[in-house]
Amino acid sequence: MQTNELLNSYYVDPNTWDEMYRELFVREQYKGVVDFMQQMNIDELNKKEELAKRLFMSQGITFTVYSSGEGIEKIFPFDIIPRIITAAEWKYIEDGIRQRLKALNLFLKDVYNSQFILKDGIVPIEMIHSCPHYLREMHGFHVPHDIYVHIAGIDLIRNNDGSFYILEDNLRTPSGVSYMLENREITKRIFPDLLPRNNVRSVIEYPNILHKNLVSLSPRQTANPTIVLLTPGIYNSAYFEHTTLARLMGVELVEGRDLVVDNHRVFMKTTAGLQQVDVIYRRVDDDFLDPLVFNPDSMLGVAGIMSAYRKGNVAIVNAIGNGVADDKAIYTYVPDMIRYYLNEEPILKNVPTYQLGGEDERKYVFANMNKMVVKKTNESGGYGMLMGHTATEEEIARYQSEILKDPRQYIAQPIISLSTAPCYMNGKLQPRRVDLRPYALCGPEGIQIVPGGLTRVALREGSLVVNSSQGGGSKDTWVLAT
Amino acid sequence: MLSRVADSLYWMSRYLERTDGILRMLKINYASSQDDIQEFSWKPVLRTFTYLDEERANAISRHSREVLQYMITDKENANSVLNIITHARESARSVQDHITKELWQCLNDFYHTVRDERIVRELYKDDPVTILDILIRQGLLYYGTMDVTMSRGEGYSFINIGKFLERGVQSADILDVKFRDVNYDFKKTDTTYWKYLLLSISGYELYLKTYRGGFDARNVLEQIVLNGDFPRSVIYSVNHLHSSFQRIKSERNAESFKKIDFMIGKVRSKVKFSTVEAIMQQGLHAYFNGIKEDLYEVGNALNQNYFAYI
Numbered sequence: 005m006q007t008n009e010l011l012n013s014y015y016v017d018p019n020t021w022d023e024m025y026r027e028l029f030v031r032e033q034y035k036g037v038v039d040f041m042q043q044m045n046i047d048e049l050n051k052k053e054e055l056a057k058r059l060f061m062s063q064g065i066t067f068t069v070y071s072s073g074e075g076i077e078k079i080f081p082f083d084i085i086p087r088i089i090t091a092a093e094w095k096y097i098e099d100g101i102r103q104r105l106k107a108l109n110l111f112l113k114d115v116y117n118s119q120f121i122l123k124d125g126i127v128p129i130e131m132i133h134s135c136p137h138y139l140r141e142m143h144g145f146h147v148p149h150d151i152y153v154h155i156a157g158i159d160l161i162r163n164n165d166g167s168f169y170i171l172e173d174n175l176r177t178p179s180g181v182s183y184m185l186e187n188r189e190i191t192k193r194i195f196p197d198l199l200p201r202n203n204v205r206s207v208i209e210y211p212n213i214l215h216k217n218l219v220s221l222s223p224r225q226t227a228n229p230t231i232v233l234l235t236p237g238i239y240n241s242a243y244f245e246h247t248t249l250a251r252l253m254g255v256e257l258v259e260g261r262d263l264v265v266d267n268h269r270v271f272m273k274t275t276a277g278l279q280q281v282d283v284i285y286r287r288v289d290d291d292f293l294d295p296l297v298f299n300p301d302s303m304l305g306v307a308g309i310m311s312a313y314r315k316g317n318v319a320i321v322n323a324i325g326n327g328v329a330d331d332k333a334i335y336t337y338v339p340d341m342i343r344y345y346l347n348e349e350p351i352l353k354n355v356p357t358y359q360l361g362g363e364d365e366r367k368y369v370f371a372n373m374n375k376m377v378v379k380k381t382n383e384s385g386g387y388g389m390l391m392g393h394t395a396t397e398e399e400i401a402r403y404q405s406e407i408l409k410d411p412r413q414y415i416a417q418p419i420i421s422l423s424t425a426p427c428y429m430n431g432k433l434q435p436r437r438v439d440l441r442p443y444a445l446c447g448p449e450g451i452q453i454v455p456g457g458l459t460r461v462a463l464r465e466g467s468l469v470v471n472s473s474q475g476g477g478s479k480d481t482w483v484l485a486t
Numbered sequence: 487m488l489s490r491v492a493d494s495l496y497w498m499s500r501y502l503e504r505t506d507g508i509l510r511m512l513k514i515n516y517a518s519s520q521d522d523i524q525e526f527s528w529k530p531v532l533r534t535f536t537y538l539d540e541e542r543a544n545a546i547s548r549h550s551r552e553v554l555q556y557m558i559t560d561k562e563n564a565n566s567v568l569n570i571i572t573h574a575r576e577s578a579r580s581v582q583d584h585i586t587k588e589l590w591q592c593l594n595d596f597y598h599t600v601r602d603e604r605i606v607r608e609l610y611k612d613d614p615v616t617i618l619d620i621l622i623r624q625g626l627l628y629y630g631t632m633d634v635t636m637s638r639g640e641g642y643s644f645i646n647i648g649k650f651l652e653r654g655v656q657s658a659d660i661l662d663v664k665f666r667d668v669n670y671d672f673k674k675t676d677t678t679y680w681k682y683l684l685l686s687i688s689g690y691e692l693y694l695k696t697y698r699g700g701f702d703a704r705n706v707l708e709q710i711v712l713n714g715d716f717p718r719s720v721i722y723s724v725n726h727l728h729s730s731f732q733r734i735k736s737e738r739n740a741e742s743f744k745k746i747d748f749m750i751g752k753v754r755s756k757v758k759f760s761t762v763e764a765i766m767q768q769g770l771h772a773y774f775n776g777i778k779e780d781l782y783e784v785g786n787a788l789n790q791n792y793f794a795y796i
Contacts, residue, residue, distance in 0.1 A: 063587075064579070064594040077598075238580050247582035257583045262490050273489045275640065275792045276738035 010046065011038065014426060014433045021166045021423040022435060023087060033088045033484055036202040040195070041085075046431050052194045053084055053428065059193060065186055065244055081477030082187060083427045084194060087438060087459040088202075088482045094455060097168060100352030101158050101444050102451045103342060108173060108329050109446065110345040112152035115328060116142045126344050127337045134361075134412050135334065136382055137327025139290065141297055145314055148221050149448045152323040155214070157181070157458075160352070160440045162423035169355045169420065171439065173338065175330040176322060177287050180458040180478075181443045182245035185210060185252075187480040188456070203485045207456035210443065211252035214285075217447030218255070221319035222282040229282035231255040232272065234263070236288050236304045246287055260288070265308030268315040283319045284309075290324050332381040332415050333359055355420060361412040369416040373400050376416040377468075378407070391468065393419055422468055425479065427461060437462040439470050440481065455483035487640045491584050493793035494577040495641050498585075498593075499648035501574035505567055506625045507656045507687075508535055512557055513618040514686035519550045521678065528553045530663045535565055554614050558621070559606050567621065571600050586635040589628070596624040646730035647788070654723035655781050660687065661710055662774040665703075670770050677701040684709075687718040707770075708762050720777060724754045727784075734792075742791035749787060753780040 016022045024034045041049070060066065060079040089097070114121050115132060122129045132138050157178025159171040188207055192199060215231075222229030235246040237259050250257035262272050263281065271278035286293065292302040294310040312318045328334065336357045339350040358365040360378075369376055373392045380388040390403045407414045424435035442457035459479040460470035470476040511531055519526050528547045532538050535557065546552040558567045575597040582590050599605070600621060608617050636642050664683055680701040684690040689709055696713070697705045711720045728750050735743050757777065765773045 061598065062591055062595055064582075064590060238576065243579075247579075250583040251587070255583075256488060257581075258488060259490065262488050273794075275487050275489055275492045275644075275734070276736050 010431070010433055011042070014435065016424065016435055019164050020421050021162050021164050023423055023425040023438070033090045037086065037088070037198070040198055049428060050431065056082055056084055056190050056194050059190055080183065081463055082190065083461055083477055083479045085426050085428050085433070086191060086480045086482045087425050088484065091484050091486055094483045096351070097160065097442065098453050100168070101442060101453060103346065103348060103351050104158065104170065104173070104338065105153060105156055105444055105446060105451055107338065107342040107345050108175065109151060109153055111341045112323070112326060112329050113150050116325065117144060121341065121344060124344070126340050127334070131333060132328060135328050135331050137290070137325065137331055139325035141310060142325035147323050148223070148319050151446050151448070152326055154217060154321040154446050156444045157441045158444065160442070161420055164421050166423070168352055170352050171355060172332070173330040173335065175326040177289065178443070179242045179245055180441060181210065182248040183478050184443065184456055184458045184481065185248070187478060191480040202482065204482045205455035205485050207454050210454045211249060213445050213452050213454070215253040215255070217445055218283045218285055218321060220448050221321065223316055223319060224282050230272070230279060231283040231285070232258045232281050234258055234260070234284050234286040234288055242287065255285070260304045260306050263306040263309070265306060265312050268312045268317055270306065270309060270312050270318045281318060283321065285321045290327065293324065332379055333361070333412065355417045358416045360407055360414040360416060366411060370404060375418055377419050378403065378414055378416045381413050381415055391419070419468070425459070425461070427463070434465070437468055437470065438479070457481045489793050491581045491641070492644045494581045495584065495644045496648035496788070496793070498574050498577040499645040500652040501570045501577070502625060502628055503649045503652040504656070505570050505574070506622070508557060508567060509618055509622045509625065510688070511535070511686050512554060513615060513622065514682050516550055516554065516614055516618070518678070518682040530667045534659050534663045536563060537565070551610055551614070554609050555606070558609060559600070568600050571597050584641050588635045589631050592627050592631045596628065599624055640734055643730050643733040647727060650723045650727040650730060651781055651785060653718065654720055654727060655778055657687070657710055657718055657720050657723060658774045658777045661707065662771060665770050672703040680706045689716055689718060692716055704762050707765065711757065711765065712760070721757045724757050728754050739791070746784060746787050746791060749780070749784050753777060753784070756780070
């Protein structure tokens with residue numbers, strides 16, 4: 005059969021963990037999918053791929069690239085083969101993330117109030133004060149229920165022995181959850197019946213849990229608080245996600261210009277006059293939220309919103325100033341935080357990280373540049389990054405002189421060779437590097453993690469960069485119930 | 487409902503109503519142009535729907551393909567179907583959480599259809615009616631999806647307000663231009679002229695059932711202005727504008743409501759209590775212009791009282 009060839013041509017790098025194959029045997033969790041694929045021929049698979057593309061396009065699950073004054077609709081590349089996580093793996097991930105978030109929340113509360121962790125010398129004070137995301141405006145202010153991180157998208161990767169590592173904690177406005185939800189919807193369409201047959205857990209609860217948490221944050225004791233999702237507007241690349249979430253939760257989608265602050269209260273402008281807003285799930289960065297307090301040029305925010313927040317008249321999700329906890333230099337100290345606050349050993353490991361602010365570490369990194377990936381501490385989306393193993397001598401030299409200008413703003417990590425998962429490309433299955441971003445929700449009743457997440461794929465052969473802004477794609481992510 | 491959302495829904499609706507009007511107009515005028523009646527010209531259409539200056543309008547007024555291309559896919563033409571649908575989609579995109587997913591997908595499909603390169607190619611090479619039919623059907627899908635899926639809330643009312651306001655303006659506009667084209671001469675008996683006008687707004691069958699004895703400009707005028715059963719008549723549009731507006735009455739914005747309700751009531755009476763004779767006495771142009779002005783005023787007042795958010 006043709007499809008057997010499709011599987012036979014799958015070549016796994018022996019130094020890499022592959023999600024599907026283990027020494028030429030298909031792992032148990034992938035058997036259902038592989039069997040299913042073998043019943044199909046290439047034409048059918050191509051048709052499935054075509055259908056997936058068409059569904060994305062007609063549902064407007066697109067982002068717009070503006071060039072020469074004209075918008076071009078693009079879809080985020082989607083690979084039809086799901087990424088599968090076993091029940092045991094998920095349990096481990098879930099426990100690890102829960103523990104980590106608990107500690108990070110405590111850290112944020114501490115660092116903006118009593119600062120015990122700094123006084124006890126666990127995290128160096130200069131680390132905090134040199135972090136541009138540490139906001140003095142948040143100091144001495146109690147957020148509702150002491151929850152700073154309501155929504156976290158924590159990035160995990162797998163090393164060549166299959167063990168999971170935390171790559172990044174995204175605690176500000178993590179995006180991509182709509183792709184977790186939409187990818188699943190697409191899978192339902194292109195592979196009918198395959199999900200129930202494989203015992204895949206549902207992700208559909210996500211908007212309901214989030215909505216319930218948002219309601220519980222309302223400062224006014226009313227049965228029906230006004231909840232809004234604040235978006236930068238239709239030109240934002242994640243705009244589709246904002247509309248999807250607003251629709252799924254049934255909350256109002258607002259832009260900065262729809263809101264106004266009066267007497268330390270936030271109102272939205274409606275056809276029947278002003279209506280008070282209780283909870284804001286904002287997808288606008290800290291810096292743009294309030295032109296009176298932060299960036300004065302911001303057109304996306306609302307003047308005075310910070311004063312309403314500090315007065316406790318409106319809840320903002322995620323809390324302002326969370327960037328101090330997901331800064332790439334602070335990241336190094338998260339295992340210490342877990343030990344400090346929880347008196348537990350960290351379940352999920354950190355990738356070893358070198359602070360280039362320290363002289364010894366910098367020397368070591370400079371001597372081993374070809375084995376390192378160097379990142380800016382306050383950039384995301386894969387920008388400002390140097391992959392040592394592929395960079396030229398010249399690039400390395402240029403980058404090193406950049407580092408020396410302000411070493412605190414850089415960290416280095418040994419290159420982890422990310423696990424691979426099968427992708428359907430050009431009529432063949434090919435291994436491509438993947439990561440995993442589950443979404444955790446913290447509410448007054450604790451931390452809930454929807455069984456699933458976003459699997460991002462580096463679509464170029466051999467590439468280790470999965471960010472969508474750098475040509476990455478995504479997959480539906482299955483968590484099995486048994 | 488957010489002012490911005492109401493504004494976007496209102497404009498989405500106006501844009502689609504306009505698109506529907508333009509497409510029907512094009513289809514019938516194209517058919518008319520193929521009938522080779524000596525005097526056929528695209529000028530009335532160009533005058534109603536574009537900002538082309540006299541010279542350029544004259545230059546293309548006898549070249550159907552060029553007119554179609556200009557009216558449908560030209561990016562320079564602010565009122566081309568392509569541009570209008572793009573605006574409508576942008577409006578819809580910013581209020582996706584207030585329209586149903588089906589409606590959004592329908593608009594999104596419309597947008598992708600009108601941007602399809604095949605459309606441009608076939609407009610030039612092939613049978614334009616096929617293309618026009620495809621586009622008109624997309625519009626009908628929109629109306630149907632709206633009717634079947636949208637909840638009858640405030641948003642729906644603003645959508646209808648936009649729709650009937652636009653339709654009223656258009657009907658008045660079409661009549662004004664068509665009569666001006668024959669110098670407001672009621673004696674003009676070229677029946678095909680009126681037949682195509684009625685066909686273009688789906689009023690032909692109704693006309694045949696209502697009036698015996700051929701096409702008479704007076705009867706055409708009566709049907710398009712005063713027949714309350716004809717969905718494209720001015721009176722029908724104004725009546726529905728009135729009833730849609732009643733639905734957004736609320737205690738919280740009583741003053742604005744009263745003001746606009748008065749304005750709509752005034753224009754409604756103006757149409758309702760007029761006759762063909764009275765209109766002719768006043769002069770067609772002055773009458774239509776008056777109605778258009780009144781409707782624009784309503785639009786401005788809505789803008790100030792309900793949509794102001796900046």
